[in-house]
Amino acid sequence: MQRWLQGALFFGASVVALLFLALPVIAIFTRVPPGRLVHLLSNPVVRDALVVSLKSTAIAEALILLFGTPLAYLLATRRFHGRALLITIVELPLVLPPAVAGIGLFAAFGRSGLFGSTLDALGLDIPFTLTAVVLAITLVASPLYVRTAIAAFEAVDRDLVAASRTLGAGPARTFFRVAFPLAGGGLAAGAALAFARALGEFGATIMFAGSLRGVTQTLPLAIYEQFSLDFDTAIAMGALLVVVSLALLLSLKLALSWQPSRQTSASLSAPSS
């Protein structure tokens, strides 16, 4: 009796949790026939927003990988005083309300911000430009990548790295031939997470970059604007983002199920050319 009840409780709670998570997404699709999704792409507002979103997210993603990977590698492989503090700084934007991120970007890169006069002297005016969108989404999305990348690099077998070094490979060669391929699955997962977060960013973007069609209006901002103008278009755009996010998540699963050990043992045993 007791065991039966416990089982029922767990089952019941799981069903509630699953339904709650799935319902909003399912509800979107009950209001958007699939044909409308294709038709939606002919709407210039949606097309412009999609272009701005993809452009800014692609640039942000490149920046995150380029600067985040070395940072994650150093934080994962070196032990030094203040390391925990640095990791906390990296993780902070993850828990920061996006509106605070937006205010912070103004305080740093706005016209009357910390670097305002410097940027002005260089002829750079960042707020309300695509650069502002890129900065906002990079700030909010990069912790997801760096955190995952740190974990991935930490999981790399130290003996393999040490072996590479004793066999005469320099730090750079060791990174590119040993650590990077071994951490590949985790890095790809982090990259996909950051991409999804960047694509969905709203709060910091609308504050720091404003919203102008074809310039700074990303898909989430366009959804917000359409919400009060044309609910059907807003919900159809929501469906579009669900599809994109789902595709990202699936590729993330694929990246994670990719077996680095098998791959690398094969490549390690292969004769080096």
Next chain:
Amino acid sequence: MKRAICVIALVALLVTGVASARESSSLTVFAAASLSDAFPKIAPHATYSFAGSNTLAAQIRQGAPADVFASANMTLPNGLYKDHFCSKPVVFTRNRLVVIVPRSNPANVHTVYDLRRSGVKIVIAAQGVPVGSYTLQVLKNMNLTSVLSNVVSRESDVREVLAKVALNEADAGFVYSTDAKTVPGKVRVLRIPAWAQPKAQYGICIVSASAHKAAARAFVKRVMSKAGQKVLVRYGFLPRVKKG
């Protein structure tokens, strides 16, 4: 077994708590962002949600628990009335538009016509927001639609426009004269001639789904009363009926 009962009791408590959260407040007023300062002075005990009128109207259409809707135009409440979401709206005040520039005036804007100069960063409200369509009317009236090519952002309500100019991040913006008054040290005001002003009438109505109809009616009465009108005028709003 005891633990299981505890869990069930806790869940039941949570569910009823969430379900009843909506009933706890007394009167909820959805009002245009431009009323953020004046309305709490008229009725301090109501719960307010200030945003772009268009956002509020869309929320009411989705069943938001509002009792009163106070919009910065007549179009939105009339639309709600037509679709049976609220009572027939009445005009309760009026407003006029101004151009604001940051106190330091980085782009040297001294008249509305200076906004045509290339490189002036202008922030306006989005088209669906009442002040956004009023802005377009002013520009059309003054034959200045070319100014739109200098617009760098279309914000979701008038206070966002105000904030971005007051922060010195934009060179100029179109807001109500009442908004400009709330940040006196931070912005300079450029007048827009009377002949170019739009008919900026504010409409108020009682939401059909309201569970507090009597309190809602009392609120509207209070806004329309001499005392209510006096507060609005003190904040720079115009009397609801044009004199003369």
